[in-house]
Amino acid sequence: MNMTFADDAELREIFQMEIAERADRLIEGARAFVAGNAGGELANDLFREGHTIKGTARIMGFIALSDAGKLLESTWRGIDEGVLTVTPGLAESLERLSCEIMPAVEGDPEIGTPALAEAVQAVEAQLAL
Numbered sequence: 595m596n597m598t599f600a601d602d603a604e605l606r607e608i609f610q611m612e613i614a615e616r617a618d619r620l621i622e623g624a625r626a627f628v629a630g631n632a633g634g635e636l637a638n639d640l641f642r643e644g645h646t647i648k649g650t651a652r653i654m655g656f657i658a659l660s661d662a663g664k665l666l667e668s669t670w671r672g673i674d675e676g677v678l679t680v681t682p683g684l685a686e687s688l689e690r691l692s693c694e695i696m697p698a699v700e701g702d703p704e705i706g707t708p709a710l711a712e713a714v715q716a717v718e719a720q721l722a723l
Contacts, residue, residue, distance in 0.1 A: 658706025
């Protein structure tokens, strides 16, 4: 049998708590951009949250969640560096994706949840505009 870190109950509980905290910060940050109340270092902070989700999820074997974290990381980095402009549609799609992070912890580690996949596609669609 092929054991992963996700099979360890204690590690999985720590992982879930960390993902929940980071997802909450991402949701709050995206909502600040939606409301037009974002400023300062917020995009950089959100970039770091996405980066950590990407790495932690990958270590735990949650490939779809890691990929979502990578998308959040690269998008928020682009916003922080001024390469991307935050439109209402992009901010709303980032909020939606952030809201799907926690439910994906309960989904299939390889493919996540259908809602996570749809939220990833929504961000990608906004980036393609």
